[in-house]
Amino acid sequence: MASQFTLGKKERLKSRKAIDHLFAKGNKKTIQPLRAVYMLTNDKSLLLGAGASNKNFPKATDRNRVKRLIREAWRLQKNELAEKLAGKAFGLHVFILCTDRELPAYTAVTLAVKKIIHLLEKEIESGQLLK
RNA sequence: ACUACAAGCCGGGUUGUCGCUUCCUGUUUAUUCAGGGGGAGGAAAGUCCGGACAGCACAGGGCGGUGUACCGGUGAAGAGCCGGCCAUGCGGCAGCAAUGCCCUAUGAGAGAAAGUGCCACAGAAAAUAACUGCCCCGGCUUCAUUGACGGGGUAAGGGUGAAAACGCGGGGUAAGAGCCCACGGCCGUUGAUGGUAACAUCAACAGCGGGUAAACCUUGCAUGCUGAAAUGCCACAUAUAGUACCAUUGAGGGCGGCCCGCCCGAGACUGCCUUAGGGCAGGCAUGGUACAGGGUAGGCAGCUUGAGUCUUCGGGGCAACCCGUUGAACAGAUAAAUGACAGCUACUUUGCGCAAGCAGAGAACAGAAUCCGGCUUACAGGCUUGUAGUUAUU
RNA sequence: UGGCCUGUAGCUCAAUGGUAAGAGCCGUUGCCUUAUACGCAACAGGUUAACAGUUCGAAUCUGUUCGGGCCAA
Numbered sequence: 257m258a259s260q261f262t263l264g265k266k267e268r269l270k271s272r273k274a275i276d277h278l279f280a281k282g283n284k285k286t287i288q289p290l291r292a293v294y295m296l297t298n299d300k301s302l303l304l305g306a307g308a309s310n311k312n313f314p315k316a317t318d319r320n321r322v323k324r325l326i327r328e329a330w331r332l333q334k335n336e337l338a339e340k341l342a343g344k345a346f347g348l349h350v351f352i353l354c355t356d357r358e359l360p361a362y363t364a365v366t367l368a369v370k371k372i373i374h375l376l377e378k379e380i381e382s383g384q385l386l387k
Numbered sequence: 388a389c390u391a392c393a394a395g396c397c398g399g400g401u402u403g404u405c406g407c408u409u410c411c412u413g414u415u416u417a418u419u420c421a422g423g424g425g426g427a428g429g430a431a432a433g434u435c436c437g438g439a440c441a442g443c444a445c446a447g448g449g450c451g452g453u454g455u456a457c458c459g460g461u462g463a464a465g466a467g468c469c470g471g472c473c474a475u476g477c478g479g480c481a482g483c484a485a486u487g488c489c490c491u492a493u494g495a496g497a498g499a500a501a502g503u504g505c506c507a508c509a510g511a512a513a514a515u516a517a518c519u520g521c522c523c524c525g526g527c528u529u530c531a532u533u534g535a536c537g538g539g540g541u542a543a544g545g546g547u548g549a550a551a552a553c554g555c556g557g558g559g560u561a562a563g564a565g566c567c568c569a570c571g572g573c574c575g576u577u578g579a580u581g582g583u584a585a586c587a588u589c590a591a592c593a594g595c596g597g598g599u600a601a602a603c604c605u606u607g608c609a610u611g612c613u614g615a616a617a618u619g620c621c622a623c624a625u626a627u628a629g630u631a632c633c634a635u636u637g638a639g640g641g642c643g644g645c646c647c648g649c650c651c652g653a654g655a656c657u658g659c660c661u662u663a664g665g666g667c668a669g670g671c672a673u674g675g676u677a678c679a680g681g682g683u684a685g686g687c688a689g690c691u692u693g694a695g696u697c698u699u700c701g702g703g704g705c706a707a708c709c710c711g712u713u714g715a716a717c718a719g720a721u722a723a724a725u726g727a728c729a730g731c732u733a734c735u736u737u738g739c740g741c742a743a744g745c746a747g748a749g750a751a752c753a754g755a756a757u758c759c760g761g762c763u764u765a766c767a768g769g770c771u772u773g774u775a776g777u778u779a780u781u
Numbered sequence: 782u783g784g785c786c787u788g789u790a791g792c793u794c795a796a797u798g799g800u801a802a803g804a805g806c807c808g809u810u811g812c813c814u815u816a817u818a819c820g821c822a823a824c825a826g827g828u829u830a831a832c833a834g835u836u837c838g839a840a841u842c843u844g845u846u847c848g849g850g851c852c853a854a
Binding site for chain 2: 261262263264265266268269270271273275305306307315316317319320321323324325327328329331332351362
């Protein structure tokens, strides 16, 4: 349990219902190439979904690439966020989209994900997040 | 050696760290952890064809619809592939020409002699050709077979056109005409020979019908419909619910559209009339149509081993391909895994440098979703083979 | 995953296989007006999405490709 740069099945958003709910009621924040949709939940887990629109990336290869980059960046940086959440009584659902039209570089994605995580930490601490 | 074209093949390698998915073994209260194995393509794409598989439907026949179309082979099958036949086009040769032969490329290549339609413009005429011209006859007229008119014959000539009524030469005739003849072309029937066949060659007889079927159509052949969001099971949830209309004994339903014909078809209460059969009214039920809603959208199976793929050797076949045999692997995700970073190296390229080398950049098309066989399209760079051209050497 | 429809001028649409495609709006120029608008006149603007094929001839028929839209538990 020491080094946990993992992102298994349990740590990803997989339910169609949950995702529909998230998009219908969640908060949105845009940070340059990416956009995060997030919401607090009662199930005490930190779940991530990644996506890219069909319109901006018509080729399946590019969509796969974007999703992999987002997941990789999240995997390596999400631990501090998990620590903040550890003591609380709620979980967090996050869905990150790529809004750019062109394939982003790995470094740009890491930076943006880092910003998103800092932002989420702040909101958790100040208790601004609505359920 | 280089360039171009065609065909076939490859589509970077390796080490480390951190991850994802699946299977096996062990372990654990636990889909917890450990170890080991597998993990995108030649097109996974387009969905243009064909199947496998699944569900539903199904006595039969005709019509209709859709697809397809030289012949043979191959294969599970096809609008695929291989071989052949025929036609057409470019080029070359022969010939006055028609045409024939050779080379190469292309072909959705049944039927235009079953019928219907269409063929703009131009042209007399675009398909039962007499506008002009040519010729004959008649009366009239004129110096004159000169002129106009009327009746006929005639497809040789006529600015067109994509296409003009078999081609060319000769005979023949009032003028002409396959009317006749020589050479040649095409079509039909019959016969012979070769070929499995398409077809080819020869002979006889009868002919000369313009094009278009990717216009309608005719003929032969094939053909149920729907597709893994199929389909089966489990869990959760709900409303055998509601409203309107129609039908329920010769009504209706089935044969997926129509027709023939055939088959199926008695579930059912109350009241009134009636000898009975039966009739009328209402209700239940069943079925159908429409409206307006409600619930679920989780899991398991299907799900990856299949007419399979590649490979060694032998055999058959011109070839596609087939038969036997040796060996090797062969993904199963489901908001959807197959990745990220770093080093070394192979390749291409830019700059510096005499060179060795140093530094930087690039690396295509593209991502499985039930599975196969084809076709089509995209593709940096490289390899092999063949053909053609250029240069150099022998 | 499986189907269906569609592509013509900058926009909205026409055109039976037959003049190398037409109308309205838009645009440009001129006239009208002191000026603008309206109006009038003229002009420009198209490889009919691309490539092949059938045909004497293709926007139209056929095939392939590309783009756009829609439907389906």
